[in-house]
Amino acid sequence: xxxxxxxxxxxxxxxxxxxxxxxxxxxxxxxxxxxxxxxxxxxxxxxxxxxxxxxxxxxxxxxxxxxxxxxxxxxxxxxxxxxxxxxxxxxxxx
Amino acid sequence: xxxxxxxxxxxxxxxxxxxxxxxxxxxxxxxxxxxxxxxxxxxxxxxxxxxxxxxxxxxxxxxxxxxxxxxxxxxxxxxxxxxxxxxxxxxxxxxxxxxxxxxxxxxxxxxxxxxxxxxxxxxxxxxxxxxxxxxxxxxxxxxxxxxxxxxxxxxxxxxxxxxxxxxxxxxxxxxxxxxxxxxxxxxxxxxxxxxxxxxxxxxxxxxxxxxxxxxxxxxxxxxxxxxxxxxxxxxxxxxxxxxxxxxxxxxxxxxxxxxxxxxxxxxxxxxxxxxxxxxxxxxxxxxxxxxxxxxxxxxxxxxxxxxxxxxxxxxxxxxxxxxxxxxxxxxxxxxxxxxxxxxxxxxxxxxxxxxxxxxxxxxxxxxxxxxxxxxxxxxxxxxxxxxxxxxxxxxxxxxxxxxxxxxxxxxxxxxxxxxxxxxxxxxxxxxxxxxxxxxxxxxxxxxxxxxxxxxxxxxxxxxxxxxxxxxxxxxxxxxxxxxxxxxxxxxxxxxxxxxxxxxxxxxxxxxxxxxxxxxxxxxxxxxxxxxxxxxxxxxxxxxxxxxxxxxxxxxxxxxxxxxxxxxxxxxxxxxxxxxxxxxxxxxxxxxxxxxxxxxxxxxxxxxxxxxxxxx
Numbered sequence: 160x161x162x163x164x165x166x167x168x169x170x171x172x173x174x175x176x177x178x179x180x181x182x183x184x185x186x187x188x189x190x191x192x193x194x195x196x197x198x199x200x201x202x203x204x205x206x207x208x209x210x211x212x213x214x215x216x217x218x219x220x221x222x223x224x225x226x227x228x229x230x231x232x233x234x235x236x237x238x239x240x241x242x243x244x245x246x247x248x249x250x251x252x253x
Numbered sequence: 254x255x256x257x258x259x260x261x262x263x264x265x266x267x268x269x270x271x272x273x274x275x276x277x278x279x280x281x282x283x284x285x286x287x288x289x290x291x292x293x294x295x296x297x298x299x300x301x302x303x304x305x306x307x308x309x310x311x312x313x314x315x316x317x318x319x320x321x322x323x324x325x326x327x328x329x330x331x332x333x334x335x336x337x338x339x340x341x342x343x344x345x346x347x348x349x350x351x352x353x354x355x356x357x358x359x360x361x362x363x364x365x366x367x368x369x370x371x372x373x374x375x376x377x378x379x380x381x382x383x384x385x386x387x388x389x390x391x392x393x394x395x396x397x398x399x400x401x402x403x404x405x406x407x408x409x410x411x412x413x414x415x416x417x418x419x420x421x422x423x424x425x426x427x428x429x430x431x432x433x434x435x436x437x438x439x440x441x442x443x444x445x446x447x448x449x450x451x452x453x454x455x456x457x458x459x460x461x462x463x464x465x466x467x468x469x470x471x472x473x474x475x476x477x478x479x480x481x482x483x484x485x486x487x488x489x490x491x492x493x494x495x496x497x498x499x500x501x502x503x504x505x506x507x508x509x510x511x512x513x514x515x516x517x518x519x520x521x522x523x524x525x526x527x528x529x530x531x532x533x534x535x536x537x538x539x540x541x542x543x544x545x546x547x548x549x550x551x552x553x554x555x556x557x558x559x560x561x562x563x564x565x566x567x568x569x570x571x572x573x574x575x576x577x578x579x580x581x582x583x584x585x586x587x588x589x590x591x592x593x594x595x596x597x598x599x600x601x602x603x604x605x606x607x608x609x610x611x612x613x614x615x616x617x618x619x620x621x622x623x624x625x626x627x628x629x630x631x632x633x634x635x636x637x638x639x640x641x642x643x644x645x646x647x648x649x650x651x652x653x654x655x656x657x658x659x660x661x662x663x664x665x666x667x668x669x670x671x672x673x674x675x676x677x678x679x680x681x682x683x684x685x686x687x688x689x690x691x692x693x694x695x696x697x698x699x700x701x702x703x704x705x706x707x708x709x710x711x712x713x714x715x716x717x718x719x720x721x722x723x724x725x726x727x728x729x730x731x732x733x734x735x736x737x738x739x740x741x742x743x744x745x746x747x748x749x750x751x752x753x754x755x756x757x758x759x760x761x762x763x764x765x766x767x768x769x770x771x772x773x774x775x776x777x778x779x780x781x782x783x784x785x786x787x788x789x790x791x792x793x794x795x796x797x798x799x800x801x802x803x804x805x806x807x808x809x810x811x812x813x814x815x816x817x818x819x820x821x822x823x824x825x826x827x828x829x830x831x832x833x834x835x836x837x838x839x840x841x842x843x844x845x846x847x848x849x850x851x852x853x854x855x856x857x858x859x860x861x862x863x864x865x866x867x868x
Contacts, residue, residue, distance in 0.1 A: 195374065202546070228377055229589075243582070
């Protein structure tokens with residue numbers, strides 16, 4: 160009975176880590192892919208607006224979404240490292 | 254006593270070394286600029302600008318030679334994240350990006366952005382979905398990971414055979430581009446240049462494998478970035494008075510539209526037949542740069558984007574570098590840096606296309622009054638531009654210009670009437686990037702053939718035969734690619750589309766299932782691999798006869814359909830076949846743990862004392 164408790168806790172730590180990892184992965188990827196698809200679908204309309212002398216639809220596809228991808232990726236790296244660190248600390252406690 | 258490499262730390266002097274290399278490259282360009290003013294011939298400048306950096310790359314490769322298996326296949330697992338990112342970015346972009354992608358933007362303008370966007374999103378997908386887990390697994394190659402994940406030698410050898418298609422296509426394209434650059438600037442034929450490039454790339458791989466590739470590739474990336482950035486900044490200052498080409502080319506849109514109108518380019522109407530990707534032979538530019546979805550419509554743009562994104566994420570040459578940093582966190586950071594570098598290139602590339610197109614057609618529009626521009630004869634001699642008096646009026650107008658897609662980047666300094674040294678610098682930059690990418694593809698191909706096929710047949714854990722197999726495989730692959738280039742006509746961009754499509758269809762679904770779904774079994778993995786590969790082969794061969802995968806968008810669509818079918822086949826075979834074994838589940842759980850040593854290294858460590866005991 161006593162041997163089961165740590166195992167259950169360890170499983171809970173692992174499951175929580177995997178769930179949070181999945182959530183941050185889905186958030187990161189869907190943010191990028193939805194951004195790209197929506198911009199492509201509305202690019203012609205967006206091109207009527209201007210930003211930094213660029214038509215907005217062109218700007219987003221040529222620069223805006225790429226800059227967004229860089230920020231999203233570095234945000235993901237930071238969040239995922241925190242999630243991994245939490246798992247390591249919790250496993251040490253268990 | 255020799256310290257095991259996993260305990261070694263990165264060389265603390267790397268920053269100083271690469272600072273010196275950068276300074277040496279810049280100094281060479283400055284010295285040659287002075288020499289040009291002193292009357293050196295163009296040939297001497299080109300030879301110095303191209304051959305001296307080549308000697309430097311060989312020197313670095315010789316300095317990082319190794320006989321250690323871990324160094325040879327995984328660069329000792331101690332490459333700092335940013336240095337790994339340099340080579341990842343060079344491998345993804347390569348000479349294809351430097352010359353063919355910028356040329357595609359010249360012809361397609363807005364519609365060509367799908368490719369660059371796909372490369373960038375692919376790095377995001379790889380960094381989130383695959384790379385950290387491949388680092389934890391620690392396998393030297395992608396097929397080795399699949400073999401270890403499912404404890405299956407058959408899965409390993411099968412996937413090794415399947416990765417030949419995308420990797421060899423990219424290798425051939427990169428060697429062809431590098432050879433074409435050399436043939437323009439050095440006094441040798443294209444075929445001799447192919448041999449020279451193949452020997453150079455093979456020598457780098459043989460000397461130190463992944464280790465020499467890492468340090469040579471980092472220097473090559475720096476040379477490529479310096480050459481591209483310096484030339485574009487100079488052109489930007491000349492045209493807009495500001496040294497930021499990424500932002501200033503928008504000021505040229507009005508002038509560009511005027512030049513395009515003068516050249517007879519009108520917005521394409523739906524239904525007008527234009528090749529979705531320009532071919533390698535010289536052709537007329539017919540599409541205005543800013544017209545959106547003129548050659549590729551919205552669905553085609555989305556298809557091409559997803560094909561390149563999934564292909565980049567699952568490209569064996571990029572994933573083979575997933576085990577070279579010291580930890581899972583470092584590998585993740587490395588992918589993020591690589592994404593930033595690729596994004597910077599993709600943001601910069603349209604400025605090159607806009608500047609080149611503006612300069613070319615503005616000068617040609619003035620030709621009836623001012624005479625033909627001086628650059629025309631130079632570019633014709635290099636076979637980057639052809640003219641044809643189509644209307645028979647005895648004059649060459651802007652609409653009678655045929656431009657080689659892969660020569661636009663090389664043409665820019667000539668079009669801007671810059672000193673010849675900047676043309677040679679641009680050539681050296683593109684050559685460096687193409688060599689770095691070719692080295693990565695060659696090593697990935699050869700390492701897999703040696704380690705996943707020879708290694709599976711001969712499992713004796715003796716270092717030398719394993720390295721000898723890798724050396725032989727590198728030499729054989731380089732030779733085979735050179736022979737292939739002698740007999741086949743390779744279009745770099747078309748090869749890239751096919752290669753990325755094969756990677757997307759064959760490896761993306763199986764990696765997704767193997768890493769993110771514990772229920773995936775060896776039967777599911779094999780079903781996924783087989784379905785994706787076979788559907789792609791059928792689409793390219795049999796489908797080509799019926800126009801299914803004839804165009805780039807068609808090939809991309811075939812890849813997405815194949816990937817979907819492969820995922821379904823993998824899920825179905827896993828669910829309806831035998832359940833995963835305890836060993837597979839244990840491997841999965843260990844792979845998902847972010848901490849701890851690489852699974853492969855642990856297994857090696859356990860195997861070594863056992864083998865010693867048996868002896």
